[in-house]
Amino acid sequence: MTRPTTIASAVAALALLSAPLAAQELRFTVWTGNDAHLEMLNGIAASFAEKRPGVTVNYETIPAGEYVQKLTFQLAGGNPPDLGWMFEDAMPTFVGAGAVRELTPALESAEGYDLADFSEPAMGLWKKDDAIYGVPFSTSPFMIYYNKDMFDAAGLEDPLTLAGRGEWDMDKFREVAKALSEANDAYGFEFKDGQGYDTRIMHALMPPIRAFGGFAWRDGECGFNKPEAVAAITMLHEMVFEDGSIVPPGEQGDYFSGGSAMTINQISRASKMPEAGFNWGIAPLPTGPAGASPIIGQAGLVVFSESEYPELAAEFIAHMTKKENVAVMAQFFPPARKSVLESDAFTDANALIPAEQMQNVSAAITEGTVLPSHERSPQINAAMKPRVDALWRAEADVQASLDAVCEAIQGDL
């Protein structure tokens, strides 16, 4: 071996040996700026650094409203983060575009990971065929929040009591919503965050549609104009325009400030309740002709295809979603791991919600399904919006409006 070759080999060997020790920083995008959340996430990063010395995780907060947009520009602009949170409705688009990496090998090879512990329906959205592209870290079911004081004022039994007796169904929901709006200076029900006519159309339409046995789309077929969906939406329409029990379009009726007696939301909104100033509770969604059909909202963890350290990022996701860490995160984010869901640690984790009500949350997570999603969700939502606007007129023909919705989105399905 010549002298220069020897030196080169020595340098290469040194570089190889020192590589694992070199500092590696994972860029991790999130949409929370909450100090308690970030403290918890940093704690998980610190425990990862014990296993992989020299690895640091830098959490970068992008506000939720502009998350997908800014993330896309970072990816397209050659400044990709390594991994990040992902909204459920954006996931199919990212998978379809090849912007996220498959995680199956990393999860299967992680020591003691127990992939089968994840609730099967909760994983549905994060897989394509059998390949896993994301791991849900928050699986939060939609629950009915009710103002107990308003129920008492109207002399009505609350939804939790009714659900306990198996009487909390869509007919009862309509009946109590009407009675509540008549007995109180408030509406009976408000769609999620008052946005059911605008940015939360699916959150408004899907709970009753599924309770009636309908669907949004399936195998390229639109379900909005099928009899079950039409029956469900007709009921909602009548509640808005005949009963006057749902906050109508263009009006404000904020549940959290006493403008409505009931609303639908996830358990994270319980953090707003202490300042609301009234007695409250949460109950399952009302059942319908198709039985119980809980709906869950999810957020997941993904590794971006352009990541500088894709294997390391995938390893960190496996670390973050192992049982111990999922149990830690359960204080803020309802888990998809069955072992954590069934533990007392979860039902006792939320100081604001009694264990009895948290059991309904656990049940909804286990049985619930996610809102419909599609690779072309942005286009579908945009095509639906004007047709759904037309639906929310007092004189609208529900069947005709829903036919128009299907006609508008069929090309994208």
Added chain:
Amino acid sequence: MVALNDTEATARRNSVPWLTLRRREAIEGWLFVSPTLIGFLIFFLGPLIAVVFYSLSEWNLLSQRATYVGLDNYADALTANRDFWHVIRNSIFFAAGLVPLNMALALALAIALCRPGPGVVFFRTVFFAPVVTSAVAWAIVWRFLLQGEAGAVNQLLAHVGIDGPNWLREPNWAMVAVIVTRVIKMVGLNMILYIAALQAIPRDYEQAARLEGASGWQIFRMVTWPLLAPTTLIIMVITTIGSFKVFDHIYLMTGGGPENGTLVLAYYIYEQAFEFFDIGYASALAMIMFVIVLALTIVQLLLRQKGSA
């Protein structure tokens, strides 16, 4: 050797130094304008040229797949996409409502507030304040005021026996509402321009006309209005361009709804680029908007030249 040195000295005396005063001033001039020039090239001309190229491609930002498609994006917008012509109609309706209303109101306010008098400064401030108010705050307040039954506007109308519409939920009324609220927000700017122009008209002209027996309306029509023509042209051009570029107001007040009733061109471009990530199609739409605004500006300039000829 001595002779050679003399020749060198003579040549040096006769040669013109490279850095002449003229050159030096030119270099200084370029250096002074260079920050703006560089900014213009990088942030304006560069993107403008890039948009032309993007518009000839089918480029999905997320997948980063770009294919040259020639003029397909333009053909798609102009012939195949039903939404495009709906959006153009909305944009024209918005401009046709906003420009005359804004200009008429700005002129009326300027005439009322151009001369010193009690309360003039106060009222100028009142009418100009919305211009510097945050667009977000403005939109939020108006969304509350324009609610259906519970809105302050409809409650006021109810006092005089009028059953107001659900302003932001009915397509035609939503367009009226965004036009009027936009006019109220921006009219102060044009008012200031008109006030400056009115104050620049010598009082002698008005006094001379008055001595000739002209009425107030005749003075306005025959003296003031023609002298305001250059300002009117500028205001018309910038207000028209602004009306075609309106985005924030629509985004915050209606999101293009209801039933796409307020979906205007700039918002539509935003939707294609930043929600669907279809950069190629959005760029083609942006070029179409550029051509429309350019054409309108040229037409206005030609009309002005014809009028003054």
